[in-house]
Amino acid sequence: MVNVMDLPEEEYIYPGTRACAGCGMALIYRIALKALGSKTIVTVPASCLTVLHGMQGFCSTKISVYHTPFATTGASASGIRASLEDKGLDEEICVLAFAGDGGTTDIGIQALSGAAERGTNFIFACYDNEAYMNTGVQRSGSTPLGVRTTTTPEGKLGHKKNMPKILEAHGIPYVTTGISSYPLDLFEKFKKARDIFGTKYFHILSPCPPGWGYEPKDTILIGRLAVQTGFWPLYEVINGKFILSKPSSKYLDPSKRKPIEEYLSVQKRFKTLSAQEIEIYKTYINDMWQEIKKRIESQE
Amino acid sequence: MNESKKDYQKILGSVQKPVKGEAGKTGSWAKWIPVIDISKCIPAKSGKPSCFNCWLYCPEAVISRTIPPKIDLDYCKGCGICMEECPVKAISMEEVKYE
Numbered sequence: 269m270v271n272v273m274d275l276p277e278e279e280y281i282y283p284g285t286r287a288c289a290g291c292g293m294a295l296i297y298r299i300a301l302k303a304l305g306s307k308t309i310v311t312v313p314a315s316c317l318t319v320l321h322g323m324q325g326f327c328s329t330k331i332s333v334y335h336t337p338f339a340t341t342g343a344s345a346s347g348i349r350a351s352l353e354d355k356g357l358d359e360e361i362c363v364l365a366f367a368g369d370g371g372t373t374d375i376g377i378q379a380l381s382g383a384a385e386r387g388t389n390f391i392f393a394c395y396d397n398e399a400y401m402n403t404g405v406q407r408s409g410s411t412p413l414g415v416r417t418t419t420t421p422e423g424k425l426g427h428k429k430n431m432p433k434i435l436e437a438h439g440i441p442y443v444t445t446g447i448s449s450y451p452l453d454l455f456e457k458f459k460k461a462r463d464i465f466g467t468k469y470f471h472i473l474s475p476c477p478p479g480w481g482y483e484p485k486d487t488i489l490i491g492r493l494a495v496q497t498g499f500w501p502l503y504e505v506i507n508g509k510f511i512l513s514k515p516s517s518k519y520l521d522p523s524k525r526k527p528i529e530e531y532l533s534v535q536k537r538f539k540t541l542s543a544q545e546i547e548i549y550k551t552y553i554n555d556m557w558q559e560i561k562k563r564i565e566s567q568e
Numbered sequence: 569m570n571e572s573k574k575d576y577q578k579i580l581g582s583v584q585k586p587v588k589g590e591a592g593k594t595g596s597w598a599k600w601i602p603v604i605d606i607s608k609c610i611p612a613k614s615g616k617p618s619c620f621n622c623w624l625y626c627p628e629a630v631i632s633r634t635i636p637p638k639i640d641l642d643y644c645k646g647c648g649i650c651m652e653e654c655p656v657k658a659i660s661m662e663e664v665k666y667e
Contacts, residue, residue: 272620279629283643284589287627289597290647294627322591327584451624477647485648488625 270452276302285328287320290484292448292474293395299451300393303458306331308362309348313341313376315368316402341365341376342383345390362462363390369410370400373429384438384467391461391468397476405479414541423540427552435469436505443505446472449491450515473500481536498525498553501560510563520561528553589643598646600661602639608658612636622650
């Protein structure tokens with residue numbers, strides 16, 4: 269386990285960005301860049317991260333960033349990698365694609381799937397704030413059941429898309445989930461992924477104060493609740509081997525998990541949730557963990 | 569600036585310059601500002617580099633990993649994550665009074 273003092277002190281994002289106060293994504297991005305270092309090229313579609321990077325003429329990051337159209341994140345990463353190979357810089361430089369949940373699960377899935385199928389050597393990190401937050405909270409494929417957004421005023425029907433599983437089916441060497449509330453866990457995973465050859469996929473839950481409806485100071489607390497209630501299990505799949513990450517490992521036991529109501533009641537976006545939908549959530553979480561348990565047992 | 573660099577900037581159209589405070593002094597967004605109580609802060613008390621939870625969790629990177637930690641109030645947006653994450657409750661939020 270890494271310690272706070274193991275993280276490099278150098279910052280790759282300058283203070284004074286356009287991100288909201290208490291943004292989970294800003295923290296994820298900061299930690300990811302610390303782990304990957306200055307020799308990184310980031311490719312970003314339209315997302316909150318574009319907003320963080322700033323207006324024309326100025327940029328708030330020290331590293332090279334390429335702004336790409338919405339649907340082409342995976343393709344642009346393949347292109348950057350090909351040009352690096354051509355220049356003989358392949359070993360040194362790491363390519364990171366950093367997209368929101370819309371740019372991953374809906375609009376960007378085709379290009380991402382293509383890049384994963386080609387086996388492009390890059391890291392794709394999806395920061396999942398569970399709706400199109402940048403344009404004013406519209407529902408995305410990653411929005412969970414019952415969430416009130418501007419396009420689903422009565423709450424969304426159906427569960428969120430299981431993106432890590434889709435990427436796992438591509439047979440890529442590294443798939444993992446993360447959350448902004450456990451930055452040391454994230455740091456370790458990004459460090460590990462940098463040394464793996466092939467497509468690496470990160471699905472990182474990123475609490476969003478204005479979109480989820482809570483006070484900015486609770487960003488870390490709510491993320492932690494997502495893990496503690498079992499809603500967001502943290503795991504890694506390395507070459508097909510499933511490993512439960514340390515912060516999530518004790519929640520394999522259902523009695524250790526906090527009741528899901530604790531997570532749902534602190535966010536305004538779940539206000540329209542009915543008692544029946546809470547029951548659906550309970551079975552959803554139980555089924556998810558049952559599957560995880562089976563998977564771990566089958567490996568032994 | 570040499571000629572080749574100029575040409576390359578012409579082709580790209582916009583090469584962006586990294587700057588601190590791209591969105592201006594974001595400290596003016598804050599309704600509350602964090603204040604560290606040095607007598608409670610773990611690294612300040614022990615004189616050893618330890619804890620630094622405030623530095624780790626700050627999304628804005630305005631807290632320094634020094635003893636004692638310093639907060640850059642010019643850019644702190646006052647989210648209050650550092651107050652929540654301080655294990656010894658050494659950070660409190662004070663209301664900003666605008667005239």
